Amino acid sequence: MIRIDWKKLHGRAMACALALAAAALLLPPAPALAQSAPQPRTGLPDFTDLVERVGPAVVNIRTMERVRSMPQEQGQMDEEMQEFFRRFFGTPMPNIPNLPRGPRGPGPGQEQPRGVGSGFILSADGFVMTNAHVVEGADEVLVTLPDKREFKARIVGADKRTDVAVVKIDAAGLPFVKVGDVSKLKVGEWVMAIGSPFGLENTVTAGIVSAKARDTGDYLPFIQTDVAINPGNSGGPLVNLRGEVVGINSQIYSRSGGFMGISFAIPMDEAIRVAEQLRTSGKVTRGRIGVQIDQVTKDVAESIGLGKPQGALVRSVEPGGPADKAGIEAGDIITRFAGQAIERATDLPRLVGNTKPGTRAGMTVFRRGGSRELAVQVAEFEPDKPAQRAQGSEQRQRGSASPAAQSLGLAVSDLTEAQRDELNVKGGVRVESVAEAAARAGIREGDVILQIGNTEVGNVREFDAVVAKVDRSKPIPVLLRRGELATYLLIRPAR
Known part of the structure; x- marks a missing residue:
């Protein structure tokens, strides 16, 4: 039988406890439990405040046209379908045999609906921005505010090349948008659109910026988003989370005519530059140097010693034009204009177009393995002229086959x-x-x-x-x- 001396055991336990306490006092304090790192927000943004701030300045635009001649008997299309066919197929709605017919349309001299679109108020005195294609060919433009007031608008000016237009309504004290800094816009940033898709006024959609400076073959580098844009959204604002307008919704990529997840907006900095000229003179003045250009491929860039595909390849030079007088030759690659690098061929027409006619600008061109500096006096842009092949006799000679x-x-x-x-x-x-x-x-x-x-x-x-x-x-x-x-x-x- 084992006896336990409880007094001795208790004394030893107390001694151990005191020793441990003393050791704890000598050791550095144990670090506190690390606080968990702040977790990224997983909730979706709330757009209600943005809609309340920006929505009152977004308008619906309807256009009317006078009938020049008696149309063929056909059903009278609703406004949104007219816009659908005009915008995404480039033609009026086809005359389909055996299509059920409606009442005969208006006669000559009478007005009929032409299309619908969107816009937004730039200033309290009634200047409204929209797309040029929304008001193109219209005999009358009607602007409806969110409070249901309707005004006849005067077209101040429209620029087809950038698809920007400004119209004016006679009103004062109107709510107007705040213009944002496009250079601060980031890919992945949330954005919101307000417009009238298919005539449904004050429709709000949202998404993110998918890409910036997207080259679609047009004059401007577009903002690409996945915001749902449909016919009737044209001319409406693209808004960031600060409530600033950063673009004008203008185009969509679609195989069906409806939204497919890719939409394009005109950057607001370019649109404002155009709008200021339209408000001042009713037209846009652009520079030109008289060249036709193309992209530089990777293989060509490496083979001629350029290194990387950059610049604009000059395919032809207008005889007697600014570039010809400056010494530019077909085959030159323009790598800089007015101190700015030309990364892609489409950068050049934008930089030249934004240069005031009469300005003398420096250029860097790559020619036969080396760079050289030239200066060109920018002329005023004129409508493109079709290239004409010089006529003359071609005396064919016997080819050399060395x-x-x-x-x-x-x-x-x-x-x-x-x-x-x-x-x-x-x-x-x-x-x-x-x-x-x-x-x-x-x-x-x-x-x-x-x-x-x-x-x-x-x-x-x-x-x-x-x-x-x-x-x-x-x-x-x-x-x-x-x-x-x-x-x-x-x-x-x-x-």
Whole structure:
């Protein structure tokens, strides 16, 4: 049997407890439990305050047109379907056989609905911004405010190139929007749209910024969003979470005519620049330098020593135009204009267009392996003129098929003086026949080769000399003229 001395055990326990307490006093204090890091917000933003602030300045726009002649008997389309076909198919609604007919439309001289759209008030005295395509061809523009007041509007000016228009209503003390700084807009940022899709006034939709400076082939770099935009939203505002308008909803990408998750808005900084000119003079004045341009591909950039695909490739120069007088040549690559880098070809027309006519601007061009500085005096933009091929006799010569040229699949001939004058070139050789590597590169009979491997060729003799020296282990860049346009192609010799 084991006896336990409880007094001794209790004394030892007390001694241990006191020792532990003393040790704890000597040790540094234990760190507090780490507070959990702040968690990102997972809830969706609340747009109610934005709608209350911006909504009163967003308007519905209806347009009317006078009937010039008696239309064929057909059902009278509602306004939103007219807008649908005009905006997304570029044509009126087709006359479909056996379609159920409605009452005969209005007669000549009478007005009929033409389309619907949206807009927003820029100032308390009644200036309203919208899309140019919303008011294009309208004989009468009606603006309806959220409080149901309706005004006849006067078109101050419209600019088709940017799709921006300004109209004026006779009113005062109106609520108006605040314009935001587009440069601070970030991809992934929440944005909201207010408009009249299919004529449904004051409709609010929301989403995020999908991309900035999206090149769609138009004059402006668009803001891409996934905000639901449909016919009738055109001209309405794109609003950030600070309640500032950062864009004008203008286009959608669609295969069906309806929203498919990709919408485009005109950046507000560009729109305001246009609106100021429209309010001042009723039109927009732009600069021009008289060139046709194209993108620079990665392969071409590497083969000519440019490094990366950047700048605008000059495909043709208007004879006697500003660029011609400045010394720009077809085949040049403009990499800077007025101190600003040209990352993509579409940057150039925007920078030139925003330059006041008469301004002398510096340019950096890449030509035959090196950069050089030029200066051009910007002229005023004029409507595009169709390119006309110079007419004249082409004296075809027997093509040269030297061993050097044959190795590339080419036979070439010298240009006649008349051909040089027609093309406005100093030299070059005409392609008389093409095969093998040259054919694979896309060179055609009748093309005029101006450069091989960054070296100018003035005649057949110079052409053969250059071809004999080129490095055939790499793609060979060829600058050629085809009609009025210049382009680069790459010949890849067989190894």
